Each structure stands twice: as C-alpha cells, then as structure tokens.
Amino acid sequence: MEWTEQAIVLSARPSGESAAVLEVLTADHGRHAGFVRGGRGRRKKGLLQAGNILQVTWKARLEENLGAFTLELIHSPLGAMFGEGGRLQALSAIMAVLQQSLPERDPHPALYHALASYMEVLEASESTALHWAMGLAQFEKGLLAELGYALDLSVCAVSGSAEELIYVSPKTGKAVSSIEGKAWQDKLLKLPYFLSETGQGNPDGNSNILADAMEGLTLTGYFLTRQIWAVHNKAQPPARDRFIHWLMTQSNNSSFD
Amino acid sequence: MPRSHSSEIDRLIQIMARLPGLGPRSARRGVLQLLKKRDSLMRPLATALDQVADAVKICPSCGNIDTVEPCYVCGDARRDTSVICVIEDVADLWALDRSETYRGLYHVLGGTLSALDGISPEDLTIGPLIDRAGQPHVKEVILALSATVEGQTTGHYLAERLQDCDVRVTGLAHGVPLGGELDHLDDGTIATALKARSEIK
Secondary structure, eight states: OEEEEEEEEEEEEEETTTEEEEEEEETTTEEEEEEETTTTSHHHHGGGSTTOEEEEEEEOSSTTSOOEEEEEEEEOOHHHHTTOHHHHHHHHHHHHHHHHHSOBTOOOHHHHHHHHHHHHHHHOTTOOHHHHHHHHHHHHHHHHHHTTOOOBOSSOTTTOOOSOEEEEOTTTOBEEEHHHHGGGTTTSEEOOGGGOSSOTTOOOSSSOHHHHHHHHHHHHHHHHIIIIIGGGTOOSOHHHHHHHHHHHHHHHTTOOO | OOOSSOHHHHHHHHHHTTSTTOOHHHHHHHHHHHHHTIIIIIHHHHHHHHHHHHHOEEOTTTOOEESSSSOTTTTOTTSEEEEEEEESSHHHHHHHHHTTOOOEEEEEOOSOOBTTTTBOGGGTTHHHHHHHHTSTTOOEEEEOOOSSHHHHHHHHHHHHHGGGSSSEEEEOOOSOOTTOOGGGSOHHHHHHHHHTOOOOO
16 A cells, blocks of 8 residues: 655654654544654754645554655745744644544545645734634634534525624524524524624624634634534643633734734 | 564564654664673663663653753753753753753753644643742743744744733744755745844844
C-alpha cells in the first residue's frame, strides 16, 4: 500500500526514543496517522509542528497497518504565528476540534480545503481575532455538516419564512425567526449573521461583532458537544476553551477589533 | 534459547536496556564492561546509585532534581534572585546552566499545555510560578520554552497569567542557529528570524 498526498499536520506524539507518530489531514485520505522514523530528531522535529503543510508518502504492508510516512516540507506558516498568542491559540483550538471530532481515514476533501483556508487566514498579518473566531465557528458549522449533523439555517422551522432568522432550536438545529422565537428566546440559541445562510443581519456599524463571534462559537460548540463529543464521553477540547477565554480577555481589554 | 549467563545478570541487562540511548545489545556490552571492571567501576557505580536514590529530592522552590534541599541552584547565594527562567523540564535546566550564560533562578514547569496528551494548566506548576513571580524582589520572568506550537502557546498562556505580577515577561529569541546556513533552513525559521531582526552595531 502506498500513496502520496499533500497534508496538514494535526499533531505528533513521541514514539520510543527517536520516532514519532504523526497525524495529518489530507483531502483524499482524511485524518491519517503514520510512523515517522527519526521524528523526534533535530532534522525532522521542526517539520512535525501543527499547521505545517507537507508532502507525505504513506507506505504500509497492509491497509490496516499504522504504516510509515516519509515527508517533505512544502510550507510552514508558523513563522507568522510565533510571538502572537491569539493566532497560536486559534491554531491549537482548530486542531484539537478536528482531532476530537473527525474519525480516522474518513476522507472529507471539503474539510481539508476549509482548514487550508483557515491556516491562510491565521497566517495573514492583517487578519484579526474576529476573523479567527468567526472562521473557527464557520469551520465548525462545516464540520457538523460533513459529519451528518448539518444545521438547517435556511428557513424558519415554524413558519417556513426566510426572513429575520435570528435563533436556532437547540433540539432540532433548525433556524427560527424573530417573530416565532420571541416567546421562547430564553431557550433558543442565537444565530449570528455570519452563520446565517441568508446573510441577514449583517452589522451596520452598531452591531456588536464580538458578541456575534462568541454566539457563533457557542452555537457550534453546543451542537458539537451534543452530537459528537458527549457521545464519546468527551467535553469541549481544553484548547478551544482556552481560545474562547482568550477572546473574552481581549474584549475586556478593549483591544478587540 | 541457550543462556550464557545467570538470571541476575540478565535482569541487570534488562534494566540497563531501559535507559535512553541503550538497546539490549548496547546494554549487554555495558554490563559486560561493568562485570570486567567490578572493583573500579561496578562497585563505585552501585554505591553512587544507592546514595543518590536515597537522597534525591525535588526542590520545593524550583522543581529541580537534586540531593539537597533547597537545590544547588536555589541555595547558591551568588545567583541573581531577581530573574526566574521558566523551563519545561529538568533537562532544559541542566542545558541552560551548562551554557554558563545565565546566573539567575529557574522554575521547572513540568511540560507544556497539550490537548493530545491531556496536559492542562492544573498539571503544570503555574500556581507556584505566579507565587514566586509575585515576590517583590523578582523583576523578570524569562519564558525559555520550546519553539513548538505547544511551547509557544504555553508561553503566551503564562504571559497572560503573569500580567497581574509586577514583572517583565520575556521569551527566548528564535531564528538562525549558530553555524546555520539560510538555504538549509525551513521557511518558518527564516520568517521568525526576519521578524526578530535587530540592528547591527
């Protein structure tokens, strides 16, 4: 068995004294692990950092074997992220969410391309904490859809209207309009404009964009917990929790824009 | 399988083979050397191992491993007590101290935050670090953590937690290693080196 593909490093854990077990995300082979000889050595350790884009060749005698990777670095975005806590926290959060949610060897090309785009956003010097937060919420919405738990945010679950969709039912994952949801607003989740499929409610300058970003993460976090993490007796990944905490700290320091 | 030695020697080989850098073959060679030099090597080694095993302690202040309490570093009156260097592991402490360029105190963190290994802030010695950094004579905390995603994420987390202490929080520089040639460096290292460029005087 052998294949070669471009991959994004999710994590690497030590194996023995000098080797590592590398986990990557690829478009055609999904989340895939493999053994890397000398992976803890000086030459290869730097390649195995989360977020690096590699050309990997996986070889194994049988399909079900762990197999071994040979690798070559294509691009490392980490240079732009080192020294910036928010970017690193966002990177750790998305990698932890993927690892905790995605089954192994289940190809999801859309998720691979979404992760590659998110990495570009994290690397771009002009991007801000808001882009990272909204990007993570959008990625998680896509993750839910890829895993078969898509949120239906196109029309109101009660009236069928596509107007003023500002809530989501925590039971069904369907959108609810402002009129139909008014009586139940305490029990409904907020639907921020940037996750809405109609794009309604785009901020006109007075809207609280930070609140929208946090509501987006609350919404996707709720459904990821209920549909995927809790099923495997897992809570929200600590790295995601720390990123959300960091976002709140930034907003309290009034440096969030 | 035919045996050429007793089970006691076999056990010694098995224990030696557990040491880093040694496999069964090199452990056998090591044991054979010990057996050949019983009086000049094996007995002194056994005595030294016995003494250290009885006396070894984790320093309650910095987390260093030593046979005295407080450890040799914390007990050294010539050290600069206004600077604390935070490292992941005792091996990093020994490496930094070997360089003889840093003469302040240390704080062994016990690892880095890692979602994969389930290491959370509670598993690290962050509380004692904040207590130490809060002492009035401490002016600077150097975060000497690995240039990895986990190491740097932990560094930023610590910097955030140390915000309320009246100390300067600094980190190690990243960039071109001594003897490094640019065309052999990865683009991440080149990017960090460029970001951290300094004026040539």
